[in-house]
Each structure stands twice: as structure tokens, then as C-alpha cells.
Amino acid sequence: MSTSTPFHNVLSWVLIVISELIGPYNYVPTEWICITFVTLFAINTVLHLFQSWKFRMWWLIPTVVVAGILEIIGWSTRLWSSISPTLLTPFEIQLVATILAPTPFLAANFVILGKIIIQLGPQYSRLSPKFYTLVFCAFDVVCLIIQAVGGAYATNEFNQHQNPDKGGNITLVGVTIQSCAMVLYILCAGEFLLRFLNDMPIRKTSTPWNRVRWLVLGLVIQTTCLFIRSVYRTIELSNGWNGPIISNEVYFNVFDGAMMTIAFFAFNAFHPGFFFKNDHRVSSNGEA
Numbered sequence: 691m692s693t694s695t696p697f698h699n700v701l702s703w704v705l706i707v708i709s710e711l712i713g714p715y716n717y718v719p720t721e722w723i724c725i726t727f728v729t730l731f732a733i734n735t736v737l738h739l740f741q742s743w744k745f746r747m748w749w750l751i752p753t754v755v756v757a758g759i760l761e762i763i764g765w766s767t768r769l770w771s772s773i774s775p776t777l778l779t780p781f782e783i784q785l786v787a788t789i790l791a792p793t794p795f796l797a798a799n800f801v802i803l804g805k806i807i808i809q810l811g812p813q814y815s816r817l818s819p820k821f822y823t824l825v826f827c828a829f830d831v832v833c834l835i836i837q838a839v840g841g842a843y844a845t846n847e848f849n850q851h852q853n854p855d856k857g858g859n860i861t862l863v864g865v866t867i868q869s870c871a872m873v874l875y876i877l878c879a880g881e882f883l884l885r886f887l888n889d890m891p892i893r894k895t896s897t898p899w900n901r902v903r904w905l906v907l908g909l910v911i912q913t914t915c916l917f918i919r920s921v922y923r924t925i926e927l928s929n930g931w932n933g934p935i936i937s938n939e940v941y942f943n944v945f946d947g948a949m950m951t952i953a954f955f956a957f958n959a960f961h962p963g964f965f966f967k968n969d970h971r972v973s974s975n976g977e978a
Contacts, residue, residue, distance in 0.1 A: 713775035716937035724769035745963025757795035764788035786841035836864030908960025
């Protein structure tokens with residue numbers, strides 16, 4: 691026997707109307723904030739492209755530059771949503787773009803760790819620099835695939851007006867694996883630095899520690915921001931698409947947008963090109 695009443699029917703109808711008016715975000719993205727992040731990421735991406743050319747570090751283009759382009763796409767479509775908040779298309783694009791953007795950026799940090807190990811002394815590393823790079827980048831590729839599949843699945847469910855939790859759960863698996871990989875990366879990098887600082891080598895390294903330490907500081911800032919963002923995304927997705935975290939714009943702006951912005955500009959300020967002056971020569975000779 692149905693327990694529905696006219697009041698419940700009206701209430702359900704009102705909730706549906708409100709949901710359609712607000713849109714899939716459960717809020718309307720703030721226009722000026724979206725414009726700010728689009729501008730910052732655009733400036734930053736152009737700067738990274740210039741630095742990649744200046745220092746001949748072409749591997750930064752498929753990593754950091756691509757990450758910047760994804761952030762620009764993500765925040766541009768959020769800007770679109772601020773104008774047309776009920777449209778699904780910009781919501782779906784920003785969902786996939788902002789979830790995937792940190793993955794290639796993180797891959798660049800993995801590569802830099804390997805280069806730092808080569809410069810300061812592989813004898814302080816538990817594994818070879820090349821092995822570190824291969825393992826962590828493999829983790830990154832797996833996470834990228836899982837998150838892409840989850841994002842595509844979720845957008846398909848949105849288009850069919852179905853519950854997108856299945857796609858969200860798949861994406862959550864990818865983000866969780868990425869968080870675990872970051873923890874392992876932090877532990878490995880931390881162990882290497884502790885071993886190096888507590889037992890300084892007699893022979894001089896090709897790049898003195900007083901220079902490399904600034905690059906390490908940059909990595910610490912970037913990794914901290916990426917880890918905070920990863921934890922936020924994990925909590926956000928675990929609460930579902932209508933949860934209190936994903937429905938709060940301030941959380942997204944602070945723990946995703948701001949964290950990625952700081953990480954990108956920290957990479958500019960502590961760019962590996964400033965410390966590995968002969969990086970392109972080393973690579974072309976096939977050494978180190």
C-alpha cells in the first residue's frame with residue numbers, strides 16, 4: 691500500500707525543480723573565481739612551455755604543459771557552467787579534466803626525483819633512479835586509465851539520467867591508488883634525503899647540495915599540494931555526487947583549484963632547468 695500523500699508528491703516535485711535549476715553541481719560556480727583560475731593556469735602553462743623550450747626539457751610538455759591545458763579546459767568549462775549552470779556538457783568536461791590534470795603533473799615530479807638521485811648520489815637510494823621513475827610513472831599511467839574510465843562512465847550515466855555513483859566509485863579507486871603511490875613516493879624520497887644528509891659523500895657531485903636543496907623545496911611544496919588535493923578528492927568522491935563535500939564550491943576552489951595553482955607556480959619558481967643546466971646534453975649523450 692502506497693504511503694505517498696499529496697504533500698510528499700509536491701515536495702518531490704519541488705526538489706526535482708530545484709535540482710534542475712541549480713544544476714549538477716548543487717551550486718552555481720562563481721564566475722570571477724573561474725575567470726581567475728583560467729587566467730592563472732593560462733599564464734602558467736605558457737610560462738611552462740617557454741621554460742621547456744629554454745632549458746630543452748621536452749619531457750615537460752607531455753607532463754606539466756598537458757596538465758596545465760587540462761586545468762585550463764576544466765576551469766573554462768566551469769566558467770561556462772557559471773553562465774549556464776543547468777547544462778550537463780560543461781559539467782562533464784570539467785569533471786574529467788580536473789580529475790585527470792594532476793596525473794601528468796605528478797609524473798614530472800617522479801622524473802625529477804630520479805634526476806636528483808643521479809646528481810646527489812645513487813648510493814643513497816634503495817633502488818636505481820631509472821627504476822624509481824619507471825615504477826612511479828607506471829602507477830601514474832594505471833591511475834590515469836582508471837580515472838579516465840571512471841570519468842567517462844560517470845558522464846555517460848549523467849547523460850542517461852542515471853545514478854553516476856558507479857562511475858564515481860571507479861574514479862575513486864584511481865584517486866585512491868594515486869594517493870597510495872604518492873605516499874610511497876614521499877617515503878622513498880624522504881629516505882633518500884635522510885640517507886644523503888646524514889652521510890655526505892666525500893666526492894663532489896655534479897650539482898652541489900646548496901643548489902639542489904631549492905629544487906627539493908619545490909618538490910616538497912608541489913607534493914604537499916598534490917597530496918592535499920588527492921585526499922580532498924578521495925573524501926569528495928567517497929561521499930557521493932550529492933554529498934556535502936562535492937556540493938560545496940569553496941572546498942573545490944581551495945583544495946583543488948588553489949592547491950594545483952600553488953603546485954604549478956612552485957614548479958615555475960623552482961624549475962629543474964635552473965639546477966640541471968646540462969640536462970638536454972646529458973639526455974642526448976645517453977648518460978645519467
